[in-house]
Amino acid sequence: MIIYTYDGTFEGLLTSIFETYNRKNFPVDICSRQGEQKHLFAQKLDIHTNEIKAERVWKGIQNKLMGKNNQLLFYAFLSEEKGIEMKIYRFLRRLFSEHFNIETDFGDSDVLYLTQTSQKVKKEAMRMMQFVRFQHAKDGMYFCGIEPRYDVIPLVINHFKNRFADQKWLLYDLKRNYGILYENEKIEEVIISNKEFNTITGQVNENILQEGEEFYQKLWKSYFKHINIKERKNLKLQRLHMPRRFWKYLPEKQGIN
Amino acid sequence: MSNENVHKKLNILADAAKYDVSCASSGSNRKNTSKGIGSGVACGICHSFTEDGRCVSLFKILMTNNCIYDCAYCVNRRSNDKPRATFTVKEIVDLTIGFYRRNYIEGLFLSSGVIKSPDFTMERMVLVAKKLRLEENYNGYIHLKAIPGASPQLVQEAGLWADRLSVNLEIPTNTNLKLLAPEKNHPEILSPMTQIRNGILANKEERKKFRRAPKFAPAGQSTQMIIGATPETDRQIILLSSGLYRTQNLKRVYFSGYLPVNQNDKRLPAITRPPLVRENRLYQSDWLMRFYKFKAEEILTEDQPFLDLEVDPKLGFALRNMDQFPVDINRADYEMILRIPGIGVQSAQKIIMARRHRKLNSMHLKKIGIVMKRAKYFITCNELPVSTTDWAPERLKRKIISESLTKNRKLLDTQLSLFNDFKPALPPLH
Ligand code: SF4
Numbered sequence: 001m002i003i004y005t006y007d008g009t010f011e012g013l014l015t016s017i018f019e020t021y022n023r024k025n026f027p028v029d030i031c032s033r034q035g036e037q038k039h040l041f042a043q044k045l046d047i048h049t050n051e052i053k054a055e056r057v058w059k060g061i062q063n064k065l066m067g068k069n070n071q072l073l074f075y076a077f078l079s080e081e082k083g084i085e086m087k088i089y090r091f092l093r094r095l096f097s098e099h100f101n102i103e104t105d106f107g108d109s110d111v112l113y114l115t116q117t118s119q120k121v122k123k124e125a126m127r128m129m130q131f132v133r134f135q136h137a138k139d140g141m142y143f144c145g146i147e148p149r150y151d152v153i154p155l156v157i158n159h160f161k162n163r164f165a166d167q168k169w170l171l172y173d174l175k176r177n178y179g180i181l182y183e184n185e186k187i188e189e190v191i192i193s194n195k196e197f198n199t200i201t202g203q204v205n206e207n208i209l210q211e212g213e214e215f216y217q218k219l220w221k222s223y224f225k226h227i228n229i230k231e232r233k234n235l236k237l238q239r240l241h242m243p244r245r246f247w248k249y250l251p252e253k254q255g256i257n
Numbered sequence: 258m259s260n261e262n263v264h265k266k267l268n269i270l271a272d273a274a275k276y277d278v279s280c281a282s283s284g285s286n287r288k289n290t291s292k293g294i295g296s297g298v299a300c301g302i303c304h305s306f307t308e309d310g311r312c313v314s315l316f317k318i319l320m321t322n323n324c325i326y327d328c329a330y331c332v333n334r335r336s337n338d339k340p341r342a343t344f345t346v347k348e349i350v351d352l353t354i355g356f357y358r359r360n361y362i363e364g365l366f367l368s369s370g371v372i373k374s375p376d377f378t379m380e381r382m383v384l385v386a387k388k389l390r391l392e393e394n395y396n397g398y399i400h401l402k403a404i405p406g407a408s409p410q411l412v413q414e415a416g417l418w419a420d421r422l423s424v425n426l427e428i429p430t431n432t433n434l435k436l437l438a439p440e441k442n443h444p445e446i447l448s449p450m451t452q453i454r455n456g457i458l459a460n461k462e463e464r465k466k467f468r469r470a471p472k473f474a475p476a477g478q479s480t481q482m483i484i485g486a487t488p489e490t491d492r493q494i495i496l497l498s499s500g501l502y503r504t505q506n507l508k509r510v511y512f513s514g515y516l517p518v519n520q521n522d523k524r525l526p527a528i529t530r531p532p533l534v535r536e537n538r539l540y541q542s543d544w545l546m547r548f549y550k551f552k553a554e555e556i557l558t559e560d561q562p563f564l565d566l567e568v569d570p571k572l573g574f575a576l577r578n579m580d581q582f583p584v585d586i587n588r589a590d591y592e593m594i595l596r597i598p599g600i601g602v603q604s605a606q607k608i609i610m611a612r613r614h615r616k617l618n619s620m621h622l623k624k625i626g627i628v629m630k631r632a633k634y635f636i637t638c639n640e641l642p643v644s645t646t647d648w649a650p651e652r653l654k655r656k657i658i659s660e661s662l663t664k665n666r667k668l669l670d671t672q673l674s675l676f677n678d679f680k681p682a683l684p685p686l687h
Contacts, residue, residue: 104610107621129302134359142358162289163296166394167358185292216355219267226271227317228307231516231531237310241303252305 001028001042007049008032010077013085014054016047017092030085057092064095069103075118078151087113124148125155131246132160134169135203135217136210142169145179145202146249153180157187174199201248217251224252266342267352273322273333274368276518277481278511282314282363282398284476285420293394295357295364297420297476302363315366315400316356320344320382324370328427328438329525330486332518333370343372349385350393357397364398364420365389375406383411386418398476403449405441412449416456420476421508424450426501429494433487437524447505453478454505477508484539485532486515486525490562495542499553502546512539538564545570548602549595567658572598575635576650586622586638587612599632631657 004020004027006012016030029039033046062070073088087110094102094110106112127148134142142164153173157180160171164182172179172192181188197204247253285297303312319333321343327334353365367385371378382401389395401419403412416422424446428434431443453474460473480501484494498510514536517528542564545551549571556570557563565573575582575598584593586608594605607625611617618640623629634653648656 100614102614104607105614106607106611106625107615107617109624112624126302129298130304132360136359144360159296159298163397164294164358165289165292166294212355216359219264219352220356220359220361222264222268223271223316224305224307224313226268227275227313229275229309229311229516232309232311232533234310235308238306238308241310241312242306250305 001039003027003039003042003044004030004047005033005044006030006047008034009049010074011051011054012047012049013077013088014057015050016085017089018050018053018057019045019047020089027086027089030089032085060096061092064101065103066101072103072114072118075121075155076114078121078155079117080151081117084117121150121152121155124150125152127243127246128152128156128171129159131242131249132156132171133249133251136213137204138208138210140168140210142167143172143197143202143204144170144249145172145174145197145199146246147175148173149245151176153178161187172197172202174202221252221254263348263352266344266348267318269340269342270319270322270344271317273370274317274319276332276513276516277317277366277368277402278513279400279423279479279481279509280312280314280317280366281421281479281509282400284508285398287396287398287420287472287475289396291394291396293396294354295395295397297396297398298363304361304363314363315398316353316362316364317366317368318344318349318352320349320367320369320378320385321372322370323372325373326371326438326440328441329519329522330427330437330483330515334519337519346381346384346388350388353389353397354393354395357395362397364400366400366402368402369404371404375404376408376411379404379407379411379415383415383418386415390418400476403453405445405449407449409449409452412452413456416453416460416474417471419474421478422453422474423479423481424453426480426482428487429482429484429489429497430487433489437486450478450480450505457506477506479507479509479511480505481511481513483515484512484536485528491535491539491542491564492557492559492562494539495546495553495557498543499546510543512536512543534566535564538566538570542570545574550592551596568654569598571596572631572654572657576654579648579650582635583637584635586636587616597632597635599628599630599635630660 002025004016006016013030020026028042061073065072073091077084077088090110091102091114102108102111106115128146132144132146134144137143151173153171156171160169161182165185168183170179170181170190177191179190179192181190196208281301282297283299283301286299287295287297289296301314303314305313307313321341322333322339323341323343324331324333324335327336332339349365349367353362356362357364365385367382369378369382382404386399386401389399398421399419400421400423401415403415403422403424405424412422426443426446427441428437435442456473457477460470463470464472482494494512501507501510514531514533515526515528516531517525519525542556545556546553551574555574564570568576575596581593581596584597586594591605591609594600594608595602600608604625604627608617608622611621611625616639618638619629619633622632622638634648634657
């Protein structure tokens with residue numbers, strides 16, 4: 001009985017998987033060092049992340065998976081779901097040993113679970129593209145603090161970078177406490193210690209808002225109200241497409257309900 | 258730009274624009290090559306949802322709600338006593354950019370009442386788009402309404418700046434259109450539509466030869482018609498829209514359930530609520546034709562020219578054609594699996610892929626995401642008892658209806674997104 005522990009990064013997981021093959025010592029569990037320790041009596045092996053080893057496993061995966069599916073395991077990993085490591089591990093054992101392409105074998109519960117989980121992660125990334133709202137601050141920065149269910153900010157960097165190439169912006173994950181800053185065509189990961197915004201709603205403190213910001217929020221709010229057709233009221237449908245947990249970030253939903 | 262005047266105009270002109278159905282921002286993959294602002298995402302993005310459950314993707318606004326025409330079905334007709342407003346070109350540009358930079362919207366959808374003349378109106382609308390592209394370095398989505406009667410040169414120029422163009426058919430038949438909108442007729446609407454279609458086709462050819470040739474309406478064109486203001490049958494409407502997809506290469510045909518905006522006009526039916534169920538059934542039929550490989554004639558027959566409001570058209574088809582069911586999940590071809598009630602496009606694709614690995618049973622199907630409650634009457638998978646598929650159509654229909662009534666009531670979703678795969682523009686790793 002052996003358990004591999006790693007640093008919680010995707011590269012760390014790939015390194016661990018490399019080691020299981022290297023040592024021919026197959027684990028009962030792979031879990032993050034920071035996670036809870038549920039196997040009291042098992043032997044533990046702590047793995048240090050090694051980029052070269054991780055890269056080799058990643059290349060192996062890329063050679064086996066179909067092109068449009070080649071991010072499957074990375075997306076599923078970002079879900080941070082408990083026990084995702086062993087599902088990925090078992091998937092890879094099959095992937096590397098069988099000639100047949102297993103990724104469409106939805107009758108296998110691991111394959112189906114990983115596929116569905118990666119779809120959920122992609123959908124959450126989509127929701128960032130939908131529901132991020134920037135507030136314009138005095139120093140010219142466009143700021144948004146938001147709390148995605150999964151760790152998906154890395155997945156939307158390119159989208160925002162391409163779209164807002166000429167403006168300085170900062171997208172901050174309120175729960176995981178890190179953000180992505182874009183300035184002068186460069187991307188940087190940042191942690192803010194002195195927070196001039198509400199850590200629940202992401203609202204920037206009023207005194208550092210750019211002049212005109214409140215006016216635009218007000219305009220947007222009335223636009224939202226007036227574009228609605230009362231005779232077609234369908235609140236259920238609204239909630240289906242725009243889950244409640246995002247409402248606190250949306251200026252158009254403030255002061256209503 | 259902070260004055261109350263703009264705020265007031267915004268309220269009036271948003272109110273006046275809300276009846277336009279289309280808000281789609283799909284079909285553009287315009288790149289932000291100029292290091293300016295904005296990009297297109299092919300699948301479109303909804304940024305908010307109003308209380309009616311409709312997607313807010315574009316900043317949908319009228320340039321003006323003044324109009325020299327008097328269409329019976331329109332709130333903005335000249336004989337209505339309503340507050341009127343007109344935006345300047347600069348105001349629309351500033352609002353679009355201000356909203357866009359905050360990630361409120363995917364772009365602009367500009368429509369307008371007709372002031373002075375179609376050309377005068379269209380010229381201003383084109384100017385908005387041109388300014389956005391050239392002065393603001395903006396690469397986000399632009400949808401422009403082409404005003405019937407505007408000169409071909411203006412329509413041509415509109416296509417150079419916009420991603421999508423649309424001309425509204427308004428009413429399904431020409432006779433009824435002329436009755437309600439004496440100043441309008443179908444030929445005048447179809448002429449810019451045809452011009453745009455030809456422009457798009459020619460542009461595609463040109464861009465094959467010269468990759469740098471400027472794009473012309475790269476996200477295609479759409480149209481819209483009002484349902485329930487005039488007595489056309491569903492069959493007429495479905496045949497018309499499938500004809501438009503074919504002959505005009507339209508990307509979308511939108512239906513808008515008639516809202517009784519002008520109460521005292523005797524030419525219009527006296528209804529108090531918009532025909533939402535009917536509108537939804539028409540969209541479902543539209544989807545069946547576009548994504549489920551159904552033919553218009555299979556959805557509605559000559560002796561049944563109206564859609565069944567009680568069941569969706571796919572279930573309706575199955576009930577009328579029970580001899581084609583049950584379908585063997587492990588052997589039937591893709592087209593037939595698509596026709597099973599309770600199975601969508603995504604699930605059908607999953608079934609086809611998964612059954613290559615092993616025989617599927619009902620547990621698998623459930624996990625894949627098939628609505629077994631509905632599908633079980635129409636499939637076999639080597640284990641379901643035959644008795645479940647051995648029903649008389651009318652009895653089965655009652656049973657399914659009563660089952661779905663006890664559950665939550667239908668949401669009447671007219672959003673395309675439910676049927677489409679989410680294809681977010683995600684960056685590749687490594
Ligand atoms: S032309 Fe358009 S805005 Fe004017 S009355 Fe007719 S439908 Fe309304």
